[in-house]
Amino acid sequence: MKTGWVVIPALIVPAPAFATQYLTVEQAQRALFPSADRFEPRDLALTDAALHEVEVAHPAPVARPRPSSFAADRAGAVLGYVYVDEVLGKQLYITYAVGIDTAGTVVGVEILEYRETHGYEVRNAAWRGQFAGRTAAAPPSFGTNVKNISGATLSSRHVTEGVARVLAIHALSGH
C-alpha cells in the first residue's frame, strides 16, 4: 500500500510571532552580571590606531571596529563590563556579548542573535562555558582551549576570534 503525502501537512506548525533575537542587550547584560543594578553605556577611549593594532594582533571578521561597551554597576561600584559585538558566522553576523570582570577575566559569553540555519550550536551553554576565565594574557584560542563544533566550524572559530579581540580591546581601554 502506498504511503500518501498526507503526513506532510501535519509537520507544518502555525508560526508564532517571534524574532531570531534570543536575548536583548538588556537581557544579556543581566545574564552576565545578574547582581548589577545599572548598566551604563560608556565610550571606549581608544584611537583608531589602537584599534588597528588590535585588528592586526587579533583578526576577527567583525561588523564594526568598535564594539559597544557598558559598565555594570551595583550601588555605584563597578562590577565589570559588558561588550556587545557582531562577528560573521558563515555568511551572516552573529551578535554576541562578552562579560568581563574588573580583573579582566571573562565571566561569560552570550549569543544574542544567530541568523543562520547551521552553526546554532555556538549557543550551547557548555560550549560558551569554555570562555569563562579567559583573559587578554591567556585568550581563547580556537582548536586549543576552545573546541571546534563539528558542522559549525566557521561560527565557532569566528566567535572565538571575536572574544579574543574584545579581551584585547578591553585590556587597551585602561579598565
Place this chain on the structure above:
Amino acid sequence: MTKLTHCGDRIIDEEAGPVSRALQSRPGVWALGLFALLSVLATPAASAEQPSVEDRLEQRLKDLEAELASVKAELVQLKAERAAAAPVPAAAAGAMAASAPPSPLGGLNLWGYGEIYFTQPVHRPEAAQADLARAVFGIGYQFDDRTSFNSEFEIEHAVASSSDVGEFEVEQFYVDRQIAPWGTIRGGLFLMPFGLLNEHHEPTNFYGMQRNFVETLIIPSTWREGGLQFNVHTDSGIALAIGATTGFDLSKWDFTPAQPLYTNALELGRSDAAPLQASHQELALANAQYPAGHLAINYTGVPGLLVGAAAFAGNAVAPVAPVALSGNYLVTLWDTHVRWTPGGFDLSAVYARGAISNLAAANAAHAGASNPIPSAFYGYFLQAAYPELWTHDSYRLAPFVRYEYYNMGSAYEGVAGPVVPPPFAGTGTWPENYDRVWTVGANFYVTPHVVVKLDYQSFDVNRDFTRIDLGLGVSY
C-alpha cells in the same frame, strides 16, 4: 540634493550660496550686514525724482529680511544634515547593537567552494588525471528575520556540454522558515542529514583529497532529496531533523553493463556502481509516487563531541525486468557517526548500512547478470587527525590517517551475486565491489578557506586502485 563635503573638522555645503557660506563659516559677518544696513540709513537722497529715502529703506529692509529668512532655512537644514552625518558615539551605539546588518551584503548572501586535483594510480601511471572536480556557487537571500533562501549550483569537471563529461547541477534549493527559536521548517531540494560529510562537504571540512568511500558509496555523496524537513534544536545541544522527501528509482538500474562500471578509484567514486548513487533522483523529474521519511538526531552538548544517527525509509520505483514484478521495494539506510576532539586530536567514525527489499524476482529475472541489485550494503571508517601539528600565521598542517571498509553488495536476493562477464572472467580486470582502504596524508591550510591536500590511498582488494592524490580546495 544638498552635497556635504568634509573639510577638516568642518562640513561644507557645496550648494549653498556665497553669502550663506560666509555666514556659516564666519558668524561675524552678521555684524557687517548690520553695518551695511546702517550705511543705507545714513545715505542722503540723490534727487527729488528718485524714490524717497523711506521707500528705499523699506525695500532694502524687505530684501534683507528675505535673505535672512533664506539663510536661516539653510542653516536649519545644514544642522539637521550634519547631525545625521556625524558618527554615532560608541555608548549610544549600544542601543543599536542588536540591529546589526544580518550580512555584509544586506539580505544577499554569496558563497562557494571548489576543488582541483591530480590523481596518480601508483600501478597505472597512464591513468593519471587532473580535474577541476567541482566549482560551486551559492546564492542565498534573507527575506526577513525568519525566512531565508539558499541555493547551490555546481559545475562538475570544468566543462558541461553535450560533448563533454561535465555536468551542471542544482545541488541545493530550499527555503527555511523559522517557526520558533528552536525550530525551522525547510522546503525544497536539500541535503540529507546523514553522516559527517553530506551536509558539510566543502573541501576545507574533510581530510584527504577525495571524500571517503563510506560517505560516497554507501551514503551517496551530496545526497539530496526534494521535500519538507522539520528541524528542532535545543540549547542543551540536541538537534533533531524529521522529514518527508522523494526517494529512489530502481528503474534506472543497469543489470548487465558490458564493461566494468569503474576501473580505478577515481571512476569508482563517481560511477553508478553504488546502489543508492545509481538510483537517487536529485529532483530531476523525480518519480514522486512514493514519499520517504527520514529522522536524524545529533548531540553536541559536550564541547568537542558530536554523536549522531540518522535513518531513512521509503519505497523505490520498481526495477525493470523481463517478467512481471509485484510488491514494494523498500529502501532503508541508517548511519551512526561520532566526532571527538580530545587534546589536540580530531577523531571520527561513521558506520552506514543500507538495504533494499523484495529483490529476488527482479534479480532472478536477470540471472547471470554482472550487476544484480544488492539487498544489503554497508561500510565504516575510523579516522584520526592532528589538526594543528604545525601552525604559523594562518598556515596550519593537519596530518591524518583513515581506515575504511566498504561493501556495495554484502547480500543479494534471487542470485548468489555478480557474475563476471566472459570476456573479463579470470582476467582480474573486473573490480570487486568491496575493499579495505587505508589513507594517510595531510591537509595544509593556507588560510581556513584555502587548503592544499596530499595523500596516499592503499586498496587491499582492488590493488590497482592504490593512488596518490594532490589537490587544492577553496571554500568561502
